[in-house]
Amino acid sequence: EIVLTQSPGTLSLSRGERAVLSCRANQSVDHNWLAWYQQGPGQPPRLLIFGASTRAAGIPDRFIGSGSGTDFTLTISRLESEDFAVYYCQQYAKSPYTFGQGTKLEIK
Amino acid sequence: QVHLQESGPGLVKPSETLSLTCTVSGGSISNNYWSWIRQSPGKGLEWIGYIYKTRTTNYNPSLRGRVTISVDKNQFSLELRSVTAADTAVYFCARERPSPAGLDYWGRGTLVTVSS
Numbered sequence: 001e002i003v004l005t006q007s008p009g010t011l012s013l014s015r016g017e018r019a020v021l022s023c024r025a026n027q028s029v030d031h032n033w034l035a036w037y038q039q040g041p042g043q044p045p046r047l048l049i050f051g052a053s054t055r056a057a058g059i060p061d062r063f064i065g066s067g068s069g070t071d072f073t074l075t076i077s078r079l080e081s082e083d084f085a086v087y088y089c090q091q092y093a094k095s096p097y098t099f100g101q102g103t104k105l106e107i108k
Numbered sequence: 109q110v111h112l113q114e115s116g117p118g119l120v121k122p123s124e125t126l127s128l129t130c131t132v133s134g135g136s137i138s139n140n141y142w143s144w145i146r147q148s149p150g151k152g153l154e155w156i157g158y159i160y161k162t163r164t165t166n167y168n169p170s171l172r173g174r175v176t177i178s179v180d181k182n183q184f185s186l187e188l189r190s191v192t193a194a195d196t197a198v199y200f201c202a203r204e205r206p207s208p209a210g211l212d213y214w215g216r217g218t219l220v221t222v223s224s
């Protein structure tokens with residue numbers, strides 16, 4: 001199965017700063033079928049990005065997905081209060097679908 | 109607006125069967141992929157499987173043949189047999205469109221505890 005490794009495990013930043021989250025796969029993700037999710041406390045994951053770089057409906061343009069093959073990045077250009085949460089990547093190119101272990105974005 | 113709602117027992121005894129239902133409103137159940145995902149502190153998010161067009165299923169091999177997902181009208185269901193404490197988790201149902209684009213709608217999740 002495709003193993004996704006996210007880094008860093010925790011990222012401490014201030015409002016207004018830029019966040020860069022990494023997701024690395026142990027084999028190429030076909031078609032770049034990789035998604036990013038945001039999860040707040042007690043909430044289900046919320047789809048942010050699919051196809052590595054396409055924003056889901058209603059997602060602000062400060063969320064930017066990039067990358068291909070085995071290396072993917074989620075950039076949040078200017079952090080707002082509601083962005084402090086846990087972020088997961090997920091590949092849906094090959095069964096079984098797999099998720100990364102998550103990056104916790106916390107307020108510095 | 110698509111809405112998903114999980115329902116089922118919050119407590120299941122070891123070796124018994126965990127059964128959950130996801131009720132879908134606001135969208136067609138026949139033309140999408142419907143998944144179950146679970147989340148436990150020890151294992152993070154784990155995809156359990158999906159059903160598509162009422163009969164095509166795909167399951168995570170890690171569950172070793174213990175899982176069945178089925179559809180009936182505007183609901184889809186999860187059965188997980190021979191549960192152990194390791195199956196304690198928050199269980200989510202979610203939708204994926206046929207043009208693969210990630211899991212775009214999720215239920216709020218339901219906690220299932222396996223304990224005697």
